[in-house]
Amino acid sequence: MNLILIQPNEMNDGDRVHLSGERAEHIRGVLCATPGKLLRIGLLNGPKGTGTVEELRGKDVVLSCTFETENPPRPAVDLLLALPRPKVMKRLWAQLAALGVGRIILTNAEKVERCYFDSHVLEPDFYTARLIEGLQQAGDTILPDVRIIRQLKPFLEDELDSVFPNIGKRFLADPSGTQNIFQCLEKPGEKCPMSGKILLAVGPEGGWTPYELEMFAACGFQTFHAGPRILRTDTACVALLSTLTLLSATDEK
Amino acid sequence: MNLILIQPNEMNDGDRVHLSGERAEHIRGVLCATPGKLLRIGLLNGPKGTGTVEELRGKDVVLSCTFETENPPRPAVDLLLALPRPKVMKRLWAQLAALGVGRIILTNAEKVERCYFDSHVLEPDFYTARLIEGLQQAGDTILPDVRIIRQLKPFLEDELDSVFPNIGKRFLADPSGTQNIFQCLEKPGEKCPMSGKILLAVGPEGGWTPYELEMFAACGFQTFHAGPRILRTDTACVALLSTLTLLSATDEK
Structure with missing residues (x-):
């Protein structure tokens, strides 16, 4: 934990918060915190x-909090x-949040097994934690x-433009792409960093x-290839997401 | 398995190889292969x-093999x-090999616990698999x-130049870097893709x-920052390695 997250409804005592459970254990055990x-x-x-x-009160910790005026972007x-697969998705949640992603849209596809949608890893309590x-x-x-x-086609046709x-x-990452992500982003006279939402x-x-590739193309997705190696979904997500995040951060500097 | 790997010492019957165990199971069960x-x-x-x-012989599979004339780069x-930590390293081995890395040099550092070096995840049989x-x-x-x-300093001083x-x-990735990896790689008039060993x-x-950062700087390492987010070692490795691999592959085109 490089930051202790507090839920808004826990701030029920002015600027003071009473933490118990995992966060209190971390503050006492790992950070070895004492008053002050x-x-x-x-x-x-x-x-x-x-x-x-x-104050350290039994197993609990009491913090007094001050906050910045603006939210992080x-x-x-x-x-x-x-x-x-649920086993892969289970591992991905925390990594995606750590890398930084605005929205996670999980969709069906021809090669996704229907039963994956019944997994407990898609329950809000599970993934929010x-x-x-x-x-x-x-x-x-x-x-x-x-x-x-659960249905990709109506989502792309009817909802994508309002959501994104x-x-x-x-x-879209696919071996059929003829350019890699840097080549996709470069326009004549421009360097690869970019701005705006992706x-x-x-x-x-x-x-x-x-058929799915055609639907994405019709929605304005540019296809790029991620190199000759075939990566597991979780490795590919971390690899592509971090590359795009680094590129978009470059532009902000 | 997107490719079935054969050990050279298994090729002991001309161009034919007899596979058993996991690979044979994969060929029969997942690929549903029949003769031809x-x-x-x-x-x-x-x-x-x-x-x-x-031939499918009991639980085994017999393949006749032809090979390309050149090794992949x-x-x-x-x-x-x-x-x-051993738990993290255990997960990393396969991901590093999948992403593609020429050498993996695992070193000690001030903040690495000595006992990590006694783990079975560093035994050649374990990591080779x-x-x-x-x-x-x-x-x-x-x-x-x-x-x-096991000792970073003598390795950097005496061996690094011959190994690399x-x-x-x-x-070197470190929050103290003032540039990110793209800015590090850009020289005036050049785009970010690059060539050569990294x-x-x-x-x-x-x-x-x-002290360690000084040693690396003395060995010619350029420090870059990987953005404001603090990533777990395994996420950071996949993120940075894939970004550099994509960048170096761009240059080969």
Whole structure:
């Protein structure tokens, strides 16, 4: 935990918060905090701040909190991901939140097994805890929006433009791409960093079907290849998301 | 398995190979191969090729093999990594081999616990099996060289230049860097893709110490920051390695 996240409804005693459970254990056991110690804190979907340890009370910890005036920015990259096997998705939640992603849209696809949608790893209580774990690792407060889409086609045709307006860039990773991501982003006379919102689509094990690729192309997705190596979904997500995040961060400097 | 890897000493019957165990199970169960089916194969540290299923004999599979004339290229990026916790290292082996890395140099550092070096995840039989799993996923045949360094300072001072000649680029990821990796790579008038060998150094949880950072700087490492988010070692390795690999692959086109 590089930041202790506090839920807004826990702030029910002025600027003081009473923590118990895992966060209190971490503060006592790992950070070895004693009264007066300053800790990095954040309000979920709100600003970051500083918590001063006021008191260790039994197993609990009491912090007095001050917060910055502005929220951290929402990450520039959104992810549309064909739902991977539950075992893989379970591991991915925290990594995605740590890398920084604005939205996570999990969709069906021809090569996604229907039963994956019945997994407990798609229950909000389950994934919210994992996302918070990733935010606390990365030092962020902004919880990614999660949407679970059981039918890809109507989503792309009817909803995509409102969820992700057309002014952003839409990219799709597929071996059929003739350019890699840097070549996709370069325009004559421009260097590769870019600005604005990005939506990245990552396919299932086995890839998108030709019909699905056509649907994405019709929605303005540019296809790029991620090199000759075939990566597991989780490795591919981390690899592509981090590359796009680094590129978009470069532009802000 | 996107490629079935065969050890050179298994080719003891002309161009035919008898496979049993996991690979035979995969060929029969997942690929549902029958005689005549063509499979992507590769010789460990040798060329890729094609295997024709000749016979299913009990639980075994007999393939007749033809190989390309040239080996695939060794990946352009080498990794020097402060040894992470055994649980993390266990997961990393296959991912590193899948992403493609020429050498994996695992070192000690001030913030690496000594006991990590006694873990079974550093035994050659253990990690070679994991590396082969990653190669079979990615469709590569070239096993990364692995070196385990218990003392960082003498290695940097006495061995680094022979293991990794000075003509390559040396990069170190650390929050103290004032540029990100793209800014590090850009020279006036040049775009960010680059050529030649790259050595990437990734520190332990908690980072390198100022003394260690000085040693790396003295060895010609350029420091870059990987953005404001603090990533777990395994996420950071996948993120940085893939970004550098994509960048170096861009240059080859």
